[in-house]
Amino acid sequence: MNAEYHGIYAALVTPYTSEGKVDYKELQKLVNYLIEKGLDGFYVNGSTAEAFLLSEEERNNIIKAVVEANAGRKKVICHVGAISTDQAIGYAKNAEKCGADAVSAISPFYYKFSEQEIIQYYQDIMSATGLPMFIYNFPNFSGFSLTEEILEKLKQNKNLIGVKFTSSDMFLLEQIKTLHPELVVWNGFDEMLSAGLIMGADGGIGSTYNCMPELAHKVYDAFVSGDIAKTHKFQEKLNQVIKVICKYGVFASVKEILEMDGFAFHGVRRPFAPMTEEGKRELQKIYKEVIVPNR
Template sequence: MMKKEYAGLHAALVTPYTETGEVNYRELKKLVRRLIAEGIDGFYVGGSTAETFLLTESERKGILEAVLEENNGEKLVVSHVGAISTRQAVDFAQHAEAAGADAVSAISPFYYKFTQREIEDYYLEIMAGSGLPMFVYNFPNLSGFALTEPFLERLKSSSRLAGIKFTSSDMFQLERIKARNPGLTVWNGFDEMLLSGLAAGADGGVGSTYNCLLPLVRGVYDRFRAGDPARALAFQRRANEAIEVICRHGVFASVKKLLEYSGIESHGCRRPFSPLSPEGEAELRRVYETHLAR
């Protein structure tokens, strides 16, 4: 497997909808083009932020194809292929390879209480089923499964294991994983902790708010890499002022509303997500005018 450069910032893309609730591929492509112009390093497609488990199989595949078409080889494209069913996840991975994605990622199978061995086999079968590098999506708060060293050691038996999307506040574990596995790429997953993740050894980040806060997030990453932690912290604090409001009113709906203020039609989230309250919209408008309006 040819080693690619995976460091940097990768937007966990939202899914814009039309007024009638269909996927709006035109606005999705507009968002991809804007983020490229703002300096994104790559795209994480079809993950939690995309409301992936509220999408049909054809929508998940169509979204990836639209992103790849607009990206046209410019930036890294990672396709999230996670599913409860191994067979379905392998099918998504094979589609991603055929469509031209650079790598795949997968959340661990959830809902049923799968054993560690069953989850290990799930990842190994996905990696065996396509020729793409794999980023394990570690998100214990939602999946119910937390990455362990023995688990990681077994996955390393596959040459296709490229890294980890580490969506956890356990910076000690992040540092230990990176220290013991310097050849693996580790992406920080919680946007409000990007600077903490970088300090612990993360190679970059994947984030929901990168869709709308990229100039601030870029400041965190670039200033840290330049050896200026004080300026990096200043950017993180500015980003966190916005993230605090975003989290208060629902991350996905809030990110989409901020995008709408800047000209990307999104039309909220799919049910059972609730629409934003008038108070939430007003507070997000203030965030936009304070931090994002140009």
């Protein structure tokens, strides 16, 4: 089962209508576009999707729309994380009902939950469905960092399949993969994709892969072929764009670039700030100089 999960997955952004509602048709258009561009799968309702700015109904309808558009062609992982265990279980059951291949969850945040409470949260979600689970390790946002000891306890549940590793602690990534080679480990920070792959990651899940699918896959393909110099070269190109994207807001920037390819996303939800005119100009420039030539 684990060998099925590898490559480059887009952490899907959420398109909106001009009235600020989720645009499910545009989302399905994006799914088809990214499959045509060669991506290997999708991570749905994660940080990139502005998940915690979406209603329960929207999150449930988004996974339904993605699975429908994907039509079994690629793997679909649904993020179900929430502060409330019951809410997370509800998302997981809906994902299973809709036909997602796996679920993932950020650790419960805001309140300083104990290690045992976090372990129980994951055990409860994993026991609620038959779907495989990817632990979402994102200490910068959640305030909780996965450890080898915690992973060892979570492995007692047969549904644990791997980790989405959004951290710069490459030593921990390597240790997880070395000590638990049967687990799938996803690199989370796009700007460190090549580093993650070298340290043992099976692939990458990222925001910027929505708007640079070809370039991200070139990093992965070069690594798989054993050409580290070329891997580094493509990572440098990727990072030229990521530097500008981070300057003007990741989600707004990714959507702005996709609009250059004919999509209509209508920005981000408040309190995220809309794209500035200066940002649009700089993104247009990097789009022409780096993204288009590397397709």
